[in-house]
Amino acid sequence: MRQRHPATAPSEHLVIVGNGMAGHRLVEALLARPERPARITVIGAETTPAYNRILLSPLLAGEMEREALTLRDAAWYAEQGIELVLGERVETIDRSARRLATDADRELDYDRLVLATGSHPARPPVPGLELPGVHVFRDLNDADALARAAERGSNAVVIGGGLLGLEAAEGLRKRGMQVSLLQRDDRLMNRQLDLTAARLLEKELRGRGLDIHTAAQLERLEADVDGQVCAALLGDGTRLAADCVVVAIGIVPNTALARSAGLEVNRGVVVDEWLTTSDPSIHALGECCEFEGQTYGLVEPIWRQVEVLAERLCRPDAEGAQGYTEKPTATKLKVSGVSLYAFGPTDPEPGGHEVLSYRDPQQGDYRRLLLRDGRLEGAVLYGDTASGPWYFEQALAGRDLTPCRPALLLGAADAQLLLDDALNESPQSPAKEAA
Ligand SMILES: Cc1cc2nc3c(=O)[nH]c(=O)nc-3n(C[C@H](O)[C@H](O)[C@H](O)COP(=O)(O)OP(=O)(O)OC[C@H]3O[C@@H](n4cnc5c(N)ncnc54)[C@H](O)[C@@H]3O)c2cc1C
Numbered sequence: 001m002r003q004r005h006p007a008t009a010p011s012e013h014l015v016i017v018g019n020g021m022a023g024h025r026l027v028e029a030l031l032a033r034p035e036r037p038a039r040i041t042v043i044g045a046e047t048t049p050a051y052n053r054i055l056l057s058p059l060l061a062g063e064m065e066r067e068a069l070t071l072r073d074a075a076w077y078a079e080q081g082i083e084l085v086l087g088e089r090v091e092t093i094d095r096s097a098r099r100l101a102t103d104a105d106r107e108l109d110y111d112r113l114v115l116a117t118g119s120h121p122a123r124p125p126v127p128g129l130e131l132p133g134v135h136v137f138r139d140l141n142d143a144d145a146l147a148r149a150a151e152r153g154s155n156a157v158v159i160g161g162g163l164l165g166l167e168a169a170e171g172l173r174k175r176g177m178q179v180s181l182l183q184r185d186d187r188l189m190n191r192q193l194d195l196t197a198a199r200l201l202e203k204e205l206r207g208r209g210l211d212i213h214t215a216a217q218l219e220r221l222e223a224d225v226d227g228q229v230c231a232a233l234l235g236d237g238t239r240l241a242a243d244c245v246v247v248a249i250g251i252v253p254n255t256a257l258a259r260s261a262g263l264e265v266n267r268g269v270v271v272d273e274w275l276t277t278s279d280p281s282i283h284a285l286g287e288c289c290e291f292e293g294q295t296y297g298l299v300e301p302i303w304r305q306v307e308v309l310a311e312r313l314c315r316p317d318a319e320g321a322q323g324y325t326e327k328p329t330a331t332k333l334k335v336s337g338v339s340l341y342a343f344g345p346t347d348p349e350p351g352g353h354e355v356l357s358y359r360d361p362q363q364g365d366y367r368r369l370l371l372r373d374g375r376l377e378g379a380v381l382y383g384d385t386a387s388g389p390w391y392f393e394q395a396l397a398g399r400d401l402t403p404c405r406p407a408l409l410l411g412a413a414d415a416q417l418l419l420d421d422a423l424n425e426s427p428q429s430p431a432k433e434a435a
Contacts, residue, residue: 012112013037014110016043021299049074050071062171063336097109112282112313117288127220131229133230133244146171150244153243157232158246159182166333169210178241180240183216196380200382201382205335229242274323275309332385375395387411391412406418
């Protein structure tokens with residue numbers, strides 16, 4: 001779907017559905033522009049004003065206070081002249097009347113609407129998932145419920161060995177629980193890590209006391225006489241005690257509202273490069289949207305969407321405006337004491353990638369770079385990750401790293417020196433000419 005539509009006039013009433021990370025960031029971006037819409041209303045289903053969802057992991061681990069997560073409080077919204085409606089879920093959108101209704105029977109007219117409804121945790125089709133004691137890890141209420149569960153019980157089972165599952169497992173372990181972690185794949189963080197880095201991570205986490213099961217098939221969850229979850233049964237007959245189970249196998253975009261309004265929805269709400277849905281008056285961004293078949297689970301691309309949409313809403317006729325384009329994203333794990341940085345493919349393409357790797361078992365360092373024609377396409381760093389952002393920058397720029405190849409695995413400082421030398425020695429370089 002590619003289309004260019006007339007965009008909003010600054011005098012219009014803009015309604016943002018969802019006061020999560022994308023919805024809030026959009027508000028900040030709009031306020032930074034003098035041409036911001038005259039009237040902005042934000043409606044959020046959660047009762048708390050927008051908070052930093054990323055920090056739920058350190059909150060669960062007891063490393064952070066709840067107040068530290070708040071992005072802006074309700075008073076700030078009021079001071080900015082923005083109407084903030086919390087604890088209400090938008091249930092219907094009447095597109096022909098440009099009117100929406102919430103589950104509290106509030107009706108609101110809009111000129112332009114932004115859907116920033118995020119996503120919800122995916123649930124595997126496993127018997128017992130509906131039992132009391134089975135949790136997800138998405139919002140403040142979930143973090144509270146997990147902290148309470150950790151006070152009551154001693155055994156937890158976390159389903160999912162990706163970023164979220166690992167952070168939940170570590171959080172519960174730090175709260176004193178015996179935690180078993182189930183990963184269907186044969187390695188942890190299989191979307192980000194190669195086997196070597198995944199094994200290093202596994203060894204580290206096992207050393208801390210996590211009971212990790214890779215290539216695990218969860219058959220069902222069992223209940224005790226009170227109907228409370230009490231165990232997880234695996235395909236190989238293993239039975240793991242569980243006072244509490246956390247499901248962290250992935251996320252599903254929240255599209256029900258868009259779908260019921262008749263917008264084009266695939267896995268997410270389909271948008272074009274201007275974050276416009278199939279209705280020119282309605283935009284979508286963040287984890288609820290889908291662009292060129294891609295859906296989202298990290299904030300970095302969402303921040304870029306915010307900038308594109310804010311610009312579009314405030315300066316619809318701006319010359320040379322840039323639409324949203326897809327770019328690679330780097331991943332970090334927020335488990336204290338573990339440093340990981342990764343981007344690009346997890347495994348080399350046979351015949352396509354050249355692999356450079358370095359390992360220092362004593363220091364616990366591991367680096368693996370994937371190069372194609374001298375250009376960096378992927379990196380996995382474990383231990384010393386300081387050069388991660390530099391590698392990522394080189395990959396994004398598509399820079400030919402052949403001149404610094406001998407120092408490439410040593411890290412940013414050494415490699416950059418060689419790159420600079422090569423640039424200075426190049427016959428066309430201004431430095432050479434000046435000399
Ligand atoms: C524990 C945890 C750790 C994470 N760590 C990282 C990390 O380290 N790095 C990273 O990049 N990302 C991380 N993420 C992901 C990141 O938080 C999300 O990508 C980001 O929050 C997405 O923003 P969003 O606004 O699209 O969705 P959300 O932040 O989920 O906001 C959506 C909001 O819309 C509301 N809503 C939904 N439907 C309606 C409706 N019909 N009416 C009104 N309101 C509605 C929801 O209640 C919610 O408040 C983490 C996520 C979690 C849960």
